[in-house]
Structure formats: structure tokens, C-alpha cells
Amino acid sequence: MSSRILDRRDFLRVLGIGGAAATLAGCGNTSIESGKELVMSYVQPEDFVVPGVGVYYASTCTQCGSGCGIMGRVREGRILKLEGNPQSLISAGKICGLGQAGVQVHYNPDRLRTPLMREGDTLKPVSWEKAQASLNSRLGPASTLAGNQIAFLTGEISGHQKVMVEALLESFGSDNHVVYDALSTVTGRAASKAVIGESLPVLKIDQARMILSFGNDFLGSGVSPVYMAAQYARFRKAPRGTLVQIEPRMTLTGANADRWYAIKPGTEGVFALGLAHALLAHESYAHSLPAELEAALKPYDKDTVSEVTGVHAEAIPHLAGMLWEKSPSLVLSGPSAEGHVRGFNNAAAIQLLNLILNNRGRSLLGSAVHPFPQLVSATGSYSALVKLNQDMSAGRVQTLLLVGTNPVFTAPTFLPFANNLSKVPFKVAFVTQLDETAHQCDLVLPLLSPLEDFGTHVASYQPSGVEVQIQQPLMEKLYPETRGFGDILLELVKLRRPEVYKAFPDYYSYLKTAVTKAKPVFKATTGDDEFWEDALRSGVLRLDLPAAALESKEGASVVQVDTPRVLDTDVHYPFFFVPSVRADLRDGRHANLPWLQESPDPLTTVVWDSWVDIHPKTANEMQIREGDILEVQSATGSMRAKAYLFPGIQPDTVSMPLGQGHTAYGRYADGMGVNPFKLFDPMFDEKTGELALYATRVIIKKTGENALVVKDEGPTSLQQNRKLVATIGADQAQLAKENAHVTE
């Protein structure tokens, strides 16, 4: 290989790659749709494409809403691997396993390659012309749809794709954009907003000397796990911060805690108030709350709290002592504390601790105000789906468009979503692969994969300043009959609003225009083309803005303090049931990716399956062994899975992972395990109306059958004195000295 070639590749690497080649590929790509320009094949050696040499292009990961900047390694026109983009503040050059598996969305053998149209009971492949004609006749200028008769159901969505969705709806006079998230975070956000002043405040994990987390899985399935992991790594350097986790079932974050406490599900608020009561005993913190609130906390003495929560009574003074000493601290609430009838109140009580400990302005900051509110991520909720379900049931929805969500799989049994969906005369799903919901639609449109498409994204969690993330194709599309989401929508709005949109031959040109228009906001002095190419090259537009101050009107006053009461026992359903959310499978949307199916669950090491976590002590009492097939029955539903003896769980609680149990999501997902979404009881947060995912009670029955639990763990879960993972006390380790030696 000549050094000239290598130099050039180096040059590309230094630049962060992208630029000319990417733009050309993009034009070529979209030109195929518009038929106006010369079609350029990506595999024709263009500038910068050297056979045998990988080049890197910047883009944005769309596997979750965190907006990590990524770099795709492309060789001979094929995308091979994704890495983190060092220029992205969020990913800082890192990437999670879920993000890595993005290439398997793209190359999935079960990708949908042509449009499908319903004929009686089946979906039949049709040409794009036919699909487009059907769309145009329903949604074109001649459409009789008016107002909210047309609805768009999406998952979390941001950037110009969101703008397009809303523009299309608006052209009908509709504002029926329904944003559904099966793992809704609305309750926690509402409590944070009320008490702290912002729903997703900036968490300065690296600044905290102690983190007390009530089920917040910030290292695993939480918001922006890659960014949080980097912060966590700094938190663990000298002076090393202490992490305490309290939750009914150990999360990945809990597994990294210095101290882990098991708590009865739903009693987190009581524990928090007990801790608040204890904290006020210190003179520096006394009177940090309104007098009536302070008085109301009287009954929350450690013994009462211990009786209610099942946590050792001494834990409370112990934690209070640590929190007094390690300041600033950071107190976090998470899904397992929030998913209850009193979930809002639990979260508010937890946030109250941040107020008492004066963490606001120190480890908790306000996020900057985004200059483009129309691009900001739309947060999904469960109540949005309930409302849509009512509208469908009453015949108010004539046309439903769906993208990025699979409610037939995730909606609970008592919400007859699938039934009501059939009452909508025209349902269109935009997917890269058929799933349970798309199967019930009338028209299914095959999308470009996220690695073939253009887009912009705004992460829901903005750790500092604001960013707009750019997504660009990393390769030419695999299938001629697939189209970009933005392109399909643009074609439709063009028919309805030609005066506004006819200037844009494709979504690419629309995006380029929209992004370059924002140039002044980013204080760029370059020309339009240069600005755009820079954006593509770096994959991100960023603006350093000061953090807003955190203030709340309501503050401590939203916290309701009732007399602490021991939870009723339910003779029919003696166990608490909590789901576990895997960082890779999430709500099940990633169960079609073989790398993730074969990637062991970090806590149990189980692969390709569902299981029931049960505490060894409870298992022993019930004479349950690993692999015994258990029937888990709630008032709503029942399902079978193998027992896995798991010590990180409260002994009156059993748990099952979400994400498995698909029936129509391709070869890697179908038939693997069961779907616990169908087990949930109709329990709702009394304040927000969100489904309480952690409030179901169940009974466990042995079926007498047993099967092998397929897992990576060997015959022992203990080290057997082999010094595999040695542990040293924090007071003994000399982290500062270690660090000095390496950086000197």
C-alpha cells in the first residue's frame, strides 16, 4: 500500500470524516427518488473511497433517544461497524451494546423490502406506485379527512422528523400527534418538575460525593446511559464518591452500588420521608422545610419506616449520617419508585431530599433553554395511548399513521388497543421490519434503515448547552423499494401545501435548507454549504449556553405526608411483581437483533429467553429450584417461565424481564420467552394517570415441569476463593496516587 493512500485516510480520520463523500452519497441516494439528477453509486470509487481502506462517517445513533454521536466504519460502500464519535459531547467516542447493534437493524434478514397492502386477512406486497396511490387518495388534496380524524402515533421523536409529522397533521387541521412510551417516565418527570423545578434537570454525577438512588438505573436502561457512564467513571475517581441504591430488584446500577438495599415495592416514598425526618435532626438542616411539613414527618421514625419498607431500621440514621458528611450529594428517583398508585408522591418525597440537602445549584442544575423548541423531543406517555384508544373506540379516528412504536405488543391486556385499532378504517405503519402492530395495519411502508436515512435529532437529556444531532446515510440503500421517513412525509405535505414545500425536491434538501437557516443561532460565519458540510462531518451542531437556574413554585408543598401504613397483604396474590427493563431490549423493540439476544443479561447471564427472578430464600421455602417452570398469575393474566434464583431481589417480590415474547417480529424475536406487559393490572398513578408498572401483585404456582435455563454463568455464582474479582475498601485504596503516577 502506498503511503499516499494512508496519508489520505489519516487526513479523513483527523477531520472526523464525512464531508464531500458523504454529501455526494446523500445526493446520489435521494436523486434516485426524485429522478432528476445523475444517480451515483456509492461503490464507484469516489474521492475518499479507497478499496481496502475503511473510512469513517459521522452520524447519530437512533437506537434510543439519547442522541449519541456515532462514527460508521465504511468499506467498499458497506457499513461494517459503529463507534462513538469523539466530537459528540454525549457519547464522547463511546457507544453502548444497543448502539453497536444498530448495524443489525440495517442488515436484518427480516427487513421489510416492499410495501404491503391489506387484502382481506393478509398483507400482500405491492409496488410503491400502488402504495403511493393509496396514500395519495386517502391523504392527498382530495382527502375528506378533517381535524383530528387523522392521528399520528409515534414513539419518542424529535428533530425535523417531528416537524414533518406535525406539518402533515396540521395540513388537515389536526393536532392529534400521539406520543406513546410503554416505559413512560412521565410520573418521575412531573414530580421532579414540581419539586425541583425541571423535569429532566442536569445531573452532575461527577460532582456528587454521594448518590442515593431509588431504583434509577442510570448506568443501564435510564436516560443517556453512555453519557452517564462516563460521568460515573469520573465519580469513581479520587475523591471517590459513594453510591447507595434502594430498589426491589437489583438493576445494573444497583449492582455497582457500594451499598444495596432491598425495599418492598411502592414504599420508597415512606423511606424517603423517614430519611427526611432523620436528616432534619442535624442543626444545619433543621428548619429547611416548612414547619407544618416538618411536623407531619414526626410519625416517620425509623422503626415505623422499617416495618413498612422492610429495610433495616438502622439504615436510616446510617444514611442520614453519610448524607450529612458527603455533600453535595445527589438523590435520584427511578421507575421502580415511580410506577405505583402513589408513584408521583414517592418521587416527590425522594426529590424533597434534594431540597433538604441543598443539592440544587450544586449537583442538580437547570438545562439550557433550547433555541429550537419545535425540534425538542416529544416525551411519550401511557395516557396518550389511553386517549387515542378512546378516540378509536368512539370512531373518531379515520386514519392512523404509526411509526416507532408497537402498542399491540406493549399495551396492557385491559386496554383493548388491538380491538379498537381494527375500528380505524385506514391504518398506515412505517417500519423497517414487520411487527405485531404493523401486521394489523392496512398499508405497511418499508423505511430506509437509520443507517441509510437523513434526519436531525435533539436528545431528551441535554447534559450541557444544547445540541442538534445530525443523522446521515452511512451507505447506499440496500433495497430499492424502501424510502426515507422524511421523504414519504414530505411527498404528502407537498401535495397538500405545495406553496410551502414545493421548493424541496427531497427531504435531504429540506433538511439542508432548514439546518443552514439556523446558522446565525450557531454563530457560524462560514458559507451555507460549508456550514452544512461541517455539520455532516462532525455529526453535531452544538451551542454552549448557560444552565438555567432551578426554581420551583410548589417545591416541598407538593409532597403529601400521610400516616405511614404497612402494605396490605393480598391473600390471592401474595407476591409483588416488578418488571426488569434490560438496557438492550428495552420495551421489546430490539428483540429482533441477534447480538442482543445472545448478549447475556448482565445480572443473570440468561440469553434468548424470559425467566422469573426469585430470592433463594423464598425459593427454598417453596422448594423451587432453578429451571422449575413457574406459572406467574396476576388478576389480569398469567404466563409461564423458568425460575432463576436471584439474590438481588426483595424476598416477597418476583420479577420478569420485559422485551421478550414476540409473535410477529422476525426469526430472532419470535417464540423467545413471554411478554410480561400482558400481566400488568390496571393500576395507575393517581396524579398523572400513568400505568403503574411496578404495582401488580401475583401468585406463583409450580407446574411440576423443569427445563434448562440457558445462561452464561457456570455451575457457581461465587468466586470460590479464587481471587477473580478482588475488592478493596475505599479507605485503603489510593486512587489519587494511582492517578498521579499515570498522568505525570
Next chain:
Amino acid sequence: MSLSNLIKNWSSLRVRRPYEGQYKGKDYKWAMVIDLDACTGCNACTTACYAENNLPVVGKESFAKGQAMHWIRIERYWGPGDHMTEEFPQRGAQFLPMLCQQCEAAPCEVVCPVGATHHTPDGLNSQVYNRCIGSRYCSANCPYKVRYFNWWQYPERAWPNPLELQLNPDVTVRSKGVMEKCTFCVQRLTEAKNRARTENRLVADGEVTTACAQACPTSAITFGNLANEKSTVAKMWQAHQIKLASDVQEKDDTVRGYRIFEDLRTYPSIVYLEQVRDLEA
């Protein structure tokens, strides 16, 4: 290696390794440090390895038979001893990224009847696929259980079209009957070394890293050249008072570095840093 070559270099091949100063003045000795206090057990590294090294997904049935091909895996433990002392794992879990330790005195090498696994001059334990006859002695002799055997013709089943388009062209797709294991992403090392050589220099610290280290969100894995005393990895080995050629380390109590199964005298190239816990919490 041809027979004439073997005979010619007999004395150098028969040296007992490692010995002190073995890599002194040499260009490369690849090594790693894994900080178990930073590792969260997230599995980003393991997935990155699948992507980089063409590891086949074997499926549930084969996995059940222990035929998984994960060159790096995350082991999870609930305690140091042989029984749990508490009702709950109240200090969390212990996660251990386990991969080939690139032993300097590799027990796998000496038992290979055909020399398919051997040592490279830059200190890697390498595996020559087309020399391997599948005796699996090496796997039996590896104390870390990090060798993986191709029980099936995975190219026929693991990458249904178009998944095969993702395969890394720099890495061989292995066929049935051969042994494989972590290579420290040798294809990346080779590329970096070639580039450096063309430019008449050595690979600089941080210029090349393994796929697992690159992905790791907490930067728990540090990879580099131990022969370069100024590399981060070399400084970390020094800071943790680990000597490559010793099997008993003389070090202070407060120092966290250790090598796994050092007493077996495998002289691993990976130093682990002890997990830290605030035991007062």
C-alpha cells in the same frame, strides 16, 4: 514456520519466557489493564467484539450446550467465598470481563500438537486457523476458559443474507473444526504497525486500541504497548507494581493491580485493578 526456519531459530524458540527485560528495547509488547472499579458490567465491550471480529451468534440451543463464541464475556459473581454470607448482595455484584490473557507462558501453546497456537514477537498468543486440526487440547489446558471451538459451520447459519455484509473483511471467518479466541484485535494492530512502519516510526500511544476498549463507556479498559515505557498502559503497570516476568509480585497493600491465577505461572498480559467499595456505606 518452515522446518528450516524452525531449526535455524531453535535456540530463540526454546527460551523460557518470560524473562526479565524480555521486551526491553523491543518495539512492541501489547498489554492491557482492566479497572474493575470502573467496569459496570454493561456488555458494550462484548457486543463490540462481535461486530469487530466476526463472532457468530450461535442461537439458544448451541448456547445451552456451552458453544457460545464470545471472545470476551462478563462473568458475574455474588461474593468471594463459597457461600453468600448475607441475605442480599449488599455490596452489589462483581463483574469480570474475561478474555484471553495473552499469557507470556501460555499453557495452551505447549500442548498444541501442530503449533497452531504460538507466541508472536510482540507478545500475543496467536491462533493460526488453517494450521489448527481441532484437537482442542489448548482449550482443555487454558485455565481461563477463553478458547472457543467451532462446532458448526457457522458461515452457513450465523449470517443469513444480508447479515454477512456486516462481516469485517480484515478478519477471517472461521470454519468448522478450528479453535478461536481473543486476538487483542490483531488486525487493528497489524494495520497500525504497517502504517507506522511506512512512516518510519513506531505506533504511538493511543494510536490503536482494541474494539472492547474503544467502546467501553467508562473507559475501564486501557490497551497499549508495554515495551514503550511512556505508554499509559506501561505507567499503569508500574503504578500497580506488576512485573511481567514475576509470578509473585512484591507490592504495597494499597495497590490495586493483580493478575488472575498468577500462581499458575501463566504470566498474563492483562492486569486487573481491584474493585473498590466504600465499606462504611
